[in-house]
Amino acid sequence: MKFNCSFSTKLRVRYGETDQMGYCYYGNYAQYFEVGRVETLRNCGMSYKTLEDQGIMLPVSEYSAKYIAPAFYDDELTIKTTITEISGARIYFYYEIVNSNNKLISTAQTILVFVNKTDMRPIQAPDSFIQLLDKYKTQ
Amino acid sequence: MKFNCSFSTKLRVRYGETDQMGYCYYGNYAQYFEVGRVETLRNCGMSYKTLEDQGIMLPVSEYSAKYIAPAFYDDELTIKTTITEISGARIYFYYEIVNSNNKLISTAQTILVFVNKTDMRPIQAPDSFIQLLDKYKTQ
Amino acid sequence: MKFNCSFSTKLRVRYGETDQMGYCYYGNYAQYFEVGRVETLRNCGMSYKTLEDQGIMLPVSEYSAKYIAPAFYDDELTIKTTITEISGARIYFYYEIVNSNNKLISTAQTILVFVNKTDMRPIQAPDSFIQLLDKYKTQ
Amino acid sequence: MKFNCSFSTKLRVRYGETDQMGYCYYGNYAQYFEVGRVETLRNCGMSYKTLEDQGIMLPVSEYSAKYIAPAFYDDELTIKTTITEISGARIYFYYEIVNSNNKLISTAQTILVFVNKTDMRPIQAPDSFIQLLDKYKTQ
Numbered sequence: 412m413k414f415n416c417s418f419s420t421k422l423r424v425r426y427g428e429t430d431q432m433g434y435c436y437y438g439n440y441a442q443y444f445e446v447g448r449v450e451t452l453r454n455c456g457m458s459y460k461t462l463e464d465q466g467i468m469l470p471v472s473e474y475s476a477k478y479i480a481p482a483f484y485d486d487e488l489t490i491k492t493t494i495t496e497i498s499g500a501r502i503y504f505y506y507e508i509v510n511s512n513n514k515l516i517s518t519a520q521t522i523l524v525f526v527n528k529t530d531m532r533p534i535q536a537p538d539s540f541i542q543l544l545d546k547y548k549t550q
Numbered sequence: 551m552k553f554n555c556s557f558s559t560k561l562r563v564r565y566g567e568t569d570q571m572g573y574c575y576y577g578n579y580a581q582y583f584e585v586g587r588v589e590t591l592r593n594c595g596m597s598y599k600t601l602e603d604q605g606i607m608l609p610v611s612e613y614s615a616k617y618i619a620p621a622f623y624d625d626e627l628t629i630k631t632t633i634t635e636i637s638g639a640r641i642y643f644y645y646e647i648v649n650s651n652n653k654l655i656s657t658a659q660t661i662l663v664f665v666n667k668t669d670m671r672p673i674q675a676p677d678s679f680i681q682l683l684d685k686y687k688t689q
Numbered sequence: 690m691k692f693n694c695s696f697s698t699k700l701r702v703r704y705g706e707t708d709q710m711g712y713c714y715y716g717n718y719a720q721y722f723e724v725g726r727v728e729t730l731r732n733c734g735m736s737y738k739t740l741e742d743q744g745i746m747l748p749v750s751e752y753s754a755k756y757i758a759p760a761f762y763d764d765e766l767t768i769k770t771t772i773t774e775i776s777g778a779r780i781y782f783y784y785e786i787v788n789s790n791n792k793l794i795s796t797a798q799t800i801l802v803f804v805n806k807t808d809m810r811p812i813q814a815p816d817s818f819i820q821l822l823d824k825y826k827t828q
Numbered sequence: 829m830k831f832n833c834s835f836s837t838k839l840r841v842r843y844g845e846t847d848q849m850g851y852c853y854y855g856n857y858a859q860y861f862e863v864g865r866v867e868t869l870r871n872c873g874m875s876y877k878t879l880e881d882q883g884i885m886l887p888v889s890e891y892s893a894k895y896i897a898p899a900f901y902d903d904e905l906t907i908k909t910t911i912t913e914i915s916g917a918r919i920y921f922y923y924e925i926v927n928s929n930n931k932l933i934s935t936a937q938t939i940l941v942f943v944n945k946t947d948m949r950p951i952q953a954p955d956s957f958i959q960l961l962d963k964y965k966t967q
Contacts, residue, residue, distance in 0.1 A: 426727070426737075427577050427720045429570040431623055431880075436566045437888040438862070441855030442705045449704070449763075459704075460763040463848075471854040475892035481948075484570055485727075485738040531898075565866070565876075566859045570741075576749040577723070580716030581844045588843070588902075598843075599902040602709075610715040614753030620809075624866070624877040670759075705855050707848040709901055714844045762848055 416494040416547035418451040424486045435482035441474065444506050444519055447492035451504075455494075455543045467537065469523040472501070476519035480510075487511045497541060500525045500533035555633040555686035557590040563625045574621035580613065583645050583658055586629035590643075594633075594682045605667040606676065611640070615658035619649075626650045636680060639664045639672035694772040694825035696729040702764045713760035719752065722784050722797055725770035729782075733772075733821045744806040745815065750779070754797035758788075765789045775819060778803045778811035833911040833964035835868040841903045852899035858891065861923050861936055864907035868921075872911075872960045884954065886940040889918070893936035897927075904928045914958060917942045917950035 422443060430436040449459050462469065482488060489509050496503040501522055508517040527534050561582060569575040588598050598608065621627060628648050635642040640661055647656040666673050700721060708714040727737050737747065760766060767787050774781040779800055786795040805812050839860060847853040866876050876886065899905060906926050913920040918939055925934040944951050 423724075425720055426569055426723055427575045430565055431568040431570065431572045432885055432887060433570045434887060436858075437891060438566050438855060438858030441853075441858065442703055445704055445855070446701075458763070463762075468849055470849060470851060470898070471895055473892070473894050474854060475890070477890050478888055481887070484741075485736070562863075564859055565862055571746055571748060573748060575719075576752060577716060577719030580714075580719065581842055584716070584843055585840075597902070602901075607710055609710060609712060609759070610756055612753070612755050613715060614751070616751050617749055620748070623880075624875070704847055705853045708843055709846040709848065709850045711848045716844050 412497050412541070413549045414494045414496065414544050414547045415549050416451070416455060416544055417491055418454040419489050419491045420447055420450040421487055421489050422446060424482050424484055424488065426484055429484045433483065435484075435486075437476075437478055440476055440478075440508070440517060440519065443488065443490055443508065444476075444492070444504070444521060447490035447506055448504050448521070451492040451494065457540055457543055463528070466528040467534070468526050468528050468531070469502070470526060471521055472524045473522040474519070476517060478517055480514055480516040482508070482510060482516055488516070494544065494547070497536045497544070500535060502536060551636050551680070552688045553633045553635065553683050553686045554688050555590070555594060555683055556630060557593040558628050558630045559586055559589040560626055560628050561585060563621050563623055563627065565623055568623045572622065574623075574625075576615075576617055579615055579617075579647070579656060579658065582627065582629055582647065583615075583631070583643070583660060586631035586645055587643050587660070590631040590633065596679055596682055602667070606673070607665050607667050607670070608641070608662040609665060610660055611663045612661040613658070615656060617656055619653055619655040621647070621649060621655055627655070633683065633686070636675045636683070639674060641675060690775050690819070691827045692772045692774065692822050692825045693827050694729070694733060694822055695769060696732040697767050697769045698725055698728040699765055699767050700724060702760050702762055702766065704762055707762045711761065713762075713764075715754075715756055718754055718756075718786070718795060718797065721766065721768055721786065722754075722770070722782070722799060725768035725784055726782050726799070729770040729772065735818055735821055741806070745812070746804050746806050746809070747780070747801040748804060749799055750802045751800040752797070754795060756795055758792055758794040760786070760788060760794055766794070772822065772825070775814045775822070778813060780814060829914050829958070830966045831911045831913065831961050831964045832966050833868070833872060833961055834908060835871040836906050836908045837864055837867040838904055838906050839863060841899050841901055841905065843901055846901045850900065852901075852903075854893075854895055857893055857895075857925070857934060857936065860905065860907055860925065861893075861909070861921070861938060864909035864923055865921050865938070868909040868911065874957055874960055880945070883945040884951070885943050885945050885948070886919070887943060888938055889941045890939040891936070893934060895934055897931055897933040899925070899927060899933055905933070911961065911964070914953045914961070917952060919953060
């Protein structure tokens with residue numbers, strides 16, 4: 412199933428997230444995308460914390476990012492996250508980060524897998540979750 | 551009980567651990583001290599991983615650090631860790647970090663608490679653990 | 690000079706900030722306190738970024754923290770930061786973190802040092818900065 | 829130019845690098861790959877630190893990772909890094925991480941760009957660097 416469910420969230424680059432190049436370290440974007448997807452899920456009515464409490468986890472299976480322009484200390488970044496697809500146990504997110512000048516600085520994609528907490532095996536995306544996304548379905 | 555059980559371990563400052571000041575970020579030392587204490591325990595014959603598998607955890611209760619001189623990217627640091635005391639559920643560690651010029655760059659102390667994994671309540675330090683440290687007892 | 694200049698800021702514990710104990714890792718609090726002091730300075734009319742652009746840096750010289758109760762994933766934490774003292778080149782901050790149940794989970798103190806960016810040597814706290822804090826002076 | 833210049837380096841998963849899922853957090857692999865490439869460069873006779881001292885930086889432009897199996901606390905991981913290509917200002921690295929059971933847990937690729945430190949603009953890979961890799965050239 413394809414979706415177009417987007418949500419934007421803001422955060423500031425912390426001092427400890429910069430490196431001696433004066434840029435936000437490339438490894439720290441993974442946390443920003445995680446914040447983006449958690450807030451997108453929350454906006455859909457789904458708390459990731461609740462999902463885990465119900466025995467379902469969502470480890471990341473694939474991650475790719477492009478670093479188009481640097482992010483600097485104290486920059487206020489906007490992370491636009493889009494749920495694009497759910498297929499079996501897999502959920503696809505697409506991300507764009509813009510800075511406060513509305514300049515695109517990064518794009519990324521992740522694939523996460525619904526797994527059963529007890530045995531960490533893949534499971535179908537829960538129906539209750541898919542229903543929350545129903546109004547965002549594109550095909 | 552007081553002890554004098556020391557062990558030194560080395561690590562290099564990673565690029566992502568620097569900040570735009572060009573220093574190793576002050577928040578990253580906590581991981582270095584953790585590496586220091588884990589390797590000190592391992593050297594005593596105690597794997598922290600095994601301790602957790604046995605249902606005991608060691609959360610940090612107090613932490614203080616002095617930053618005497620900066621650590622820089624790619625510096626090879628030596629962390630000398632000393633178990634100084636065990637008292638009831640509490641274990642005290644003292645740390646010194648020197649750089650490759652043998653310059654003292656940081657000292658720190660932590661107090662950790664033995665807790666039961668099931669209810670996270672404090673418990674006495676396990677006897678088997680204290681026996682491992684017997685030869686380092688000073689009083 | 691003693692001050693009582695406080696400001697509260699909120700943040701959420703990120704997934705990547707937890708550890709396998711299920712707690713927010715003790716080393717990550719240093720970033721939270723950094724967010725607290727940066728926002729406190731901003732609230733006083735002083736951007737730390739601007740300070741650095743003017744050639745002044747504020748490395749941390751001493752840091753101590755007590756971990757009173759754990760912080761968990763997705764907890765919304767309130768960091769109350771207080772500038773308590775400026776003495777020569779040194780500025781003292783005190784911090785308290787409460788969770789959304791208003792339970793105190795951590796207290797901390799840091800000492801930072803005003804240094805000249807060109808040679809990294811301590812300098813007196815800038816007059817312009819002290820003036821911003823004038824109304825919070827207690828003695 | 830294509831190369832086949834590989835080097836393996838080992839590291840242990842730190843406690844602070846795990847998350848509450850009990851896995852090494854997906855965002856922390858970026859640091860592991862950075863350690864892998866820095867040690868690979870060092871093994872070729874090129875210190876990344878020296879490169880920066882000479883006014884050249886290597887920001888990451890693209891990064892993609894597959895998480896095939898989890899890494900756990902205290903696992904000793906081997907990161908095999910291969911320089912596969914240099915083309916103009918761009919250098920391509922490929923990575924494989926295996927755990928102590930020799931199980932493949934992650935593969936990744938990064939593209940980094942040689943830039944001039946003064947203006948952060950792309951520059952050709954330095955000849956001195958390409959010469960160091962000459963014996964690894966495959967075409």
